[in-house]
Amino acid sequence: MRPLAMLPEMLLLAGALVCLLGGSFTPRRRQWRLRVVAALALLGSAVAAVVGGASGPAFEGSFVVDGATTAARVVVAGATLLVLLLAGDEVAGDDRESETYCLVLLAATGTLVLAGAADLLVLAVGFLLASIPLYGLVGLRRTARGAEAALKAYLVGALFGILLLLGVTLLYGVGGTSSYPQLAGALAGAPLVPLAAGVVLVVAGVAFEAGAVPAHFWVPDAAQGATGLAAAFVTTVPKVGAVLAAFRLVEALPDVLAWGVLVAVLAVASMTLGNLAAFAQDDPRRLLGWSTVSQVGYLLVPVAVAGVSDLALPSLLVYLAGYAVTNVAAFAVTTALPDVRDLSGYAGLVRVRPGLAVALVVALLGLVGTPPTAVFVGKLTTATAAWDGGMAWLVVVVLVNTLASLFYYLRWVAPALRRTEPAAGLASVRPWSAWTAGVAAAVSVLLGVAAGPLFAALDVLPPG
Amino acid sequence: MLSLTIFLPLALAAVLLLPGLPSAVVRWGWVAASLAEVVLVGVLWARYETPAPGALAFEEQVPWIPGVGSSYHVGLDGLSLPLVAMTAVVFLACALFALRDEDRPASRAALFLFLETVSVGVFAAADLILFFVFFDLSIVAMYVVIAGWGHGDRARSALTFFLYTFLGSLALLAGFIGLYLAADPHTFDMVQLARQDPFAGGGTAGVVVLGAILLGLAVKTPTVPFHTWLPPAHTDAPAVGSAVLAGVLLKLGTYGFVRLGMTLLPDAWRSWAWVVLVVGVVSVLWGVLVALAQRDLKRMIAYTSVNHMGYVVLAVGAVGVVGGSTAQARSVAVSGAVTQMVSHGLVTAALFLLAGLFWNRSGTYEISAFGGLAGPAPRTTGLFAVAAFASLGLPGLSGFVAEFQVFTGSIAAVPWSAVALLGILLVAALLLWTLQRLFTGEAGPASATFTDVRAHELWAIAPLLVLSLVIGIAPRALLAVVEPAAAAVVAVLGG
Numbered sequence: 001m002r003p004l005a006m007l008p009e010m011l012l013l014a015g016a017l018v019c020l021l022g023g024s025f026t027p028r029r030r031q032w033r034l035r036v037v038a039a040l041a042l043l044g045s046a047v048a049a050v051v052g053g054a055s056g057p058a059f060e061g062s063f064v065v066d067g068a069t070t071a072a073r074v075v076v077a078g079a080t081l082l083v084l085l086l087a088g089d090e091v092a093g094d095d096r097e098s099e100t101y102c103l104v105l106l107a108a109t110g111t112l113v114l115a116g117a118a119d120l121l122v123l124a125v126g127f128l129l130a131s132i133p134l135y136g137l138v139g140l141r142r143t144a145r146g147a148e149a150a151l152k153a154y155l156v157g158a159l160f161g162i163l164l165l166l167g168v169t170l171l172y173g174v175g176g177t178s179s180y181p182q183l184a185g186a187l188a189g190a191p192l193v194p195l196a197a198g199v200v201l202v203v204a205g206v207a208f209e210a211g212a213v214p215a216h217f218w219v220p221d222a223a224q225g226a227t228g229l230a231a232a233f234v235t236t237v238p239k240v241g242a243v244l245a246a247f248r249l250v251e252a253l254p255d256v257l258a259w260g261v262l263v264a265v266l267a268v269a270s271m272t273l274g275n276l277a278a279f280a281q282d283d284p285r286r287l288l289g290w291s292t293v294s295q296v297g298y299l300l301v302p303v304a305v306a307g308v309s310d311l312a313l314p315s316l317l318v319y320l321a322g323y324a325v326t327n328v329a330a331f332a333v334t335t336a337l338p339d340v341r342d343l344s345g346y347a348g349l350v351r352v353r354p355g356l357a358v359a360l361v362v363a364l365l366g367l368v369g370t371p372p373t374a375v376f377v378g379k380l381t382t383a384t385a386a387w388d389g390g391m392a393w394l395v396v397v398v399l400v401n402t403l404a405s406l407f408y409y410l411r412w413v414a415p416a417l418r419r420t421e422p423a424a425g426l427a428s429v430r431p432w433s434a435w436t437a438g439v440a441a442a443v444s445v446l447l448g449v450a451a452g453p454l455f456a457a458l459d460v461l462p463p464g
Numbered sequence: 465m466l467s468l469t470i471f472l473p474l475a476l477a478a479v480l481l482l483p484g485l486p487s488a489v490v491r492w493g494w495v496a497a498s499l500a501e502v503v504l505v506g507v508l509w510a511r512y513e514t515p516a517p518g519a520l521a522f523e524e525q526v527p528w529i530p531g532v533g534s535s536y537h538v539g540l541d542g543l544s545l546p547l548v549a550m551t552a553v554v555f556l557a558c559a560l561f562a563l564r565d566e567d568r569p570a571s572r573a574a575l576f577l578f579l580e581t582v583s584v585g586v587f588a589a590a591d592l593i594l595f596f597v598f599f600d601l602s603i604v605a606m607y608v609v610i611a612g613w614g615h616g617d618r619a620r621s622a623l624t625f626f627l628y629t630f631l632g633s634l635a636l637l638a639g640f641i642g643l644y645l646a647a648d649p650h651t652f653d654m655v656q657l658a659r660q661d662p663f664a665g666g667g668t669a670g671v672v673v674l675g676a677i678l679l680g681l682a683v684k685t686p687t688v689p690f691h692t693w694l695p696p697a698h699t700d701a702p703a704v705g706s707a708v709l710a711g712v713l714l715k716l717g718t719y720g721f722v723r724l725g726m727t728l729l730p731d732a733w734r735s736w737a738w739v740v741l742v743v744g745v746v747s748v749l750w751g752v753l754v755a756l757a758q759r760d761l762k763r764m765i766a767y768t769s770v771n772h773m774g775y776v777v778l779a780v781g782a783v784g785v786v787g788g789s790t791a792q793a794r795s796v797a798v799s800g801a802v803t804q805m806v807s808h809g810l811v812t813a814a815l816f817l818l819a820g821l822f823w824n825r826s827g828t829y830e831i832s833a834f835g836g837l838a839g840p841a842p843r844t845t846g847l848f849a850v851a852a853f854a855s856l857g858l859p860g861l862s863g864f865v866a867e868f869q870v871f872t873g874s875i876a877a878v879p880w881s882a883v884a885l886l887g888i889l890l891v892a893a894l895l896l897w898t899l900q901r902l903f904t905g906e907a908g909p910a911s912a913t914f915t916d917v918r919a920h921e922l923w924a925i926a927p928l929l930v931l932s933l934v935i936g937i938a939p940r941a942l943l944a945v946v947e948p949a950a951a952a953v954v955a956v957l958g959g
Binding site for chain 1: 527528529530531532568571593596597600601604608611612619622623626627630631634635637638641642644645
């Protein structure tokens, strides 16, 4: 059994329960204590992940602790901590404060279950554990937009959750096992049509969690309608678990069909659609929402060559880490300026808030993949992995999409750098968010410059 | 020592950004920082000893991303040292030129020092990823320069510039990945790649990879037909921005032709040579013909840059044509290409700073708004005349040394490339005509308020022209550094 193998997940779960129960007994002005509890749970989880060292399969092989799981645990904990910092302004003193922390921790737990799942049923459990708190998080702000976003997320999530379960059923039906290590052998002689249908359905379910095509509809609405904290969280953290889950699944499948091509098609569709849709957005959050759809496309690139290129897994992990901090930095800028809800509102930001403007530029150019940020290293290595895995065409698509994405990021950067009279909404700045933006932007550059140690750290992590 | 030269400007930029520094301290601080950089480069030049072929002087290597075979690897040779020196001089000229400009001096100085670091970094880089990092950051910094300190329709010009050159850099990145994967063991290290020559023996893969790299460099250089971003970027950039853009950043493209194309992919280079040659000839002629039609002084200078970069492209193309000539003639062409890069950097920076003079005084670049300036502004007239003569290749100035070598080497390899000589003739006509329109004849509407060049402007522009004169009269000092490297390139290219 080795239950301690899942200690990081258990710590998060315990933190969530303490937040939920403690919230009922803590006065509203003192709920920051629960934020500390949540932060401690996350820190403890990250530390347990690094020093735990209990690698190998756990729970009868249904969950696997390896380098990828460890990296995911650290990235999820780190990104969630950054998101939690945003709470200092946005939900402090709110009547849903403790519930927010509880939901965030539960969703992070679910993400980690997804990341380490080595069994189709555990994958389904992880999906539910990760997605149900998301609906709540998206709907926490009781506005019309928030309600719409929550409903959309819930309907899309419910639909794709059912599809995922259907896919699991199909695969179990044709293979007679749900455990990844046995999947390759069991499915090798399976009839192709139900096998393909099952894989497509499972991948579609995972795509909801990742916010990728074809299950991306909820992402822009959630990014726009939810609180900044929830938007930053749901567009960043679940992707870590979902993309890793997709990676493990593709790796476990028998070599009877070109699964990589299936993933590559989803990747191309996500990055292209996300970019095209982001062109016309004027709301920065919605623009970022579409940008995360395109980013998932890039994140799926190494998944397409899972098991073919040696570089696929390390490059994916580096990209995930880089994406997580950079995306949080971009969202943190939007929460730092709560009164600005369109791009022109950023006009003159560099004059009143030069630090925040620099953070914004670093975050957005980082998302483009400008060196030396971490996303650049991720993009470079994932593209190399794809080419190495025989998908040079995918590299061309990635580069063309990168160029296209530059256009809409610059639509946001340009007014921020303009030396006009500062727009009215720039007067009120939330300090916690502004600091978070600066820290996250700095980390995204540092991770890029220190990419060598980062890769080295991935090498030392216990193998699967 | 070399790393110090690369990162000193960046470190000093951070100092200049300290809050509360008075504007004068910042502006003089920028000059001092640029001067320190020139001194450092001077020391490097004095201590430079030609390295063995395929090796680098002042080499420094630290593992960076060992997982993908990339390291922080820098070094200089006869191709890069002259360009590093030219870069340091041009940036010092810009610092001096902007000495009386009070427009957000701290962030401007920091930005230009950052740009200086990345420009020197590109020339010194001996690792493809490091090269790309600096290359891409130069685009970002220049975008901010145009968008932040430009005039006119600067937002649009900056956007065009960024999108267009970013396209180029992505094509370059694709080529780099191709090189990396072809090498065994995989590496991004230029020295190792040159030694391995992963695409030896030709084959389509090498041709495609070089095609991507050439596309990226052609956009950056820029050559016809990828030059359309250049004129708007120049017109709307501030004078110092234009000087750096034309003087230094364009060289990143032509330097890449020699450093990446010819050295790393020699076989594929020979396959592409004719295309490169034709693009060079077309750029030479197209650039000057379009320049003839310009009414805007800055646009005109921008198009002469297309023409001048065309000579470089022509030369490197001719070198790749197999069996055309002796190794010595081809070596002369490469050496001419490098000399042209240095010469153009100095002269065109001077021309753009002079154009900035016109804008500062009258807010227009319309050539027809001026006339008869020789009377009220004799020193400006002198500077402009020298710069124009240097640009058109008058013997005794650097342009002549460069173009003479370019044509000697190219015509020996491909006789019909002599058609590009027509370009020299047309540039001469164009510049003399411009000189006549600006400085002689009736005074134009903007001539009345035109004041002559001021001390800091003179100190910015004159040294550039003096250096051009020095290279023109005594080219030995420069060529002694360049020629061994040029011979090494030709040896690699073979055939």
